[in-house]
Amino acid sequence: MLHEAIRSRLKSIRFVATDLDGTLTVDRQSHLIPPETIAALSLLREHDVKVVVVTASGFPIALGVSRYLGVYAVIAENGCVRARVEPQASSDILVECRESFRWLAREVARACSEYLRESWQNEYRRCDFALVPKGPVDQRSLVEKVKEIVSSLGLEDRVKVSTSGYALHLTPVECSKRGSLLKLLEEEGASPREVLGIGDSLLDVEFVSSCGVSVAVANADEELRKAVHIVTKAPSGYGFLEIAKAIVEARRAR
Structure with a gap:
């Protein structure tokens, strides 16, 4: 009601x-x-x-x-x-978005190849890029791992890392x-x-x-x-x- x-x-x-x-x-x-x-x-x-x-x-x-x-x-x-x-x-x-981080998705996929792969949609995306877990994993813990990579590259003020429950996303902060x-x-x-x-x-x-x-x-x-x-x-x-x-x-x- x-x-x-x-x-x-x-x-x-x-x-x-x-x-x-x-x-x-x-x-x-x-x-x-x-x-x-x-x-x-x-x-x-x-x-x-x-x-x-x-x-x-x-x-x-x-x-x-x-x-x-x-x-x-x-x-x-x-x-x-x-x-x-x-x-x-x-x-x-x-x-x-002001800039594209397609290269970053590739870098993260390489660094986390045991857990993540690039989404097939990335070939067609303009700004937001997705990384798909290779199996049943805690996506929120993966978000923290990817945030560490983003931070190590000095991009924490330019890229957000999040999960939809289906995939991890790298999105320009704006x-x-x-x-x-x-x-x-x-x-x-x-x-x-x-x-x-x-x-x-x-x-x-x-x-x-x-x-x-x-x-x-x-x-x-x-x-x-x-x-x-x-x-x-x-x-x-x-x-x-x-x-x-x-x-x-x-x-x-x-």
């Missing part, structure tokens, strides 16, 4: 900012997008709610998926690159999902209070918490579940449909 204050906020939602992997997919281990996600996106479009995909995935991958899903805009590579999906022109692609989302909203003449943010991982806490209504899917990381207004009953894409229906029901009650 939603608190009345949160139900009231749902009535004014104009945008839904959503993570991709683990939030729109079948679950956190799959890249498959269930019919429930497609139904949710269609429902939101029918009620003039614009969806923005906010993801750590490489920009070309995120843009391609977003086009087929029919969403309004995409923020990729942990906030490093953003664009409106349609109409699309190269001038509409905004790159937020970039963030939250910062890129706020810039997009300013361009749209929208307030963060008019946005519902939803995600599943530790990397989503900052941008989701900056939204008027914050949501975690049922199978999200504990840190995110503790930080939000709503935790869905269903996991991943099924939870996304649950919250889409809640938005529409609240708008109908206006």
Whole structure:
């Protein structure tokens, strides 16, 4: 049962900012997008709610998926690159980072070759680069190890090291999902209070918490579940449909 204050906020939602992997997919281990996600996106479009995909995935991958899903805009590579999906022109692609650390990803992969490999997406990424664990490991301890490497190279003030639970990320310090989302909203003449943010991982806490209504899917990381207004009953894409229906029901009650 939603608190009345949160139900009231749902009535004014104009945008839904959503993570991709683990939030729109079948679950956190799959890249498959269930019919429930497609139904949710269609429902939101029918009620003039614009969806923005906010993801750590490489920009070309995120843009391609977003086009087929029919969403309004995409923020990729942990906030490093953003664009409106349609109409699309190269001038509409905004790159937020000042420099690329592609070479650093290669260096870290060499230094941690026992534990990490470069993501196949790195070939297509612009600013944020991913390192994938080779097996079951404590990714947070790996983050500390990679931070030591970054610090030894004198880059601790220029590169952030984080984990999404799927991969480790090397991100320029000036970039963030939250910062890129706020810039997009300013361009749209929208307030963060008019946005519902939803995600599943530790990397989503900052941008989701900056939204008027914050949501975690049922199978999200504990840190995110503790930080939000709503935790869905269903996991991943099924939870996304649950919250889409809640938005529409609240708008109908206006």
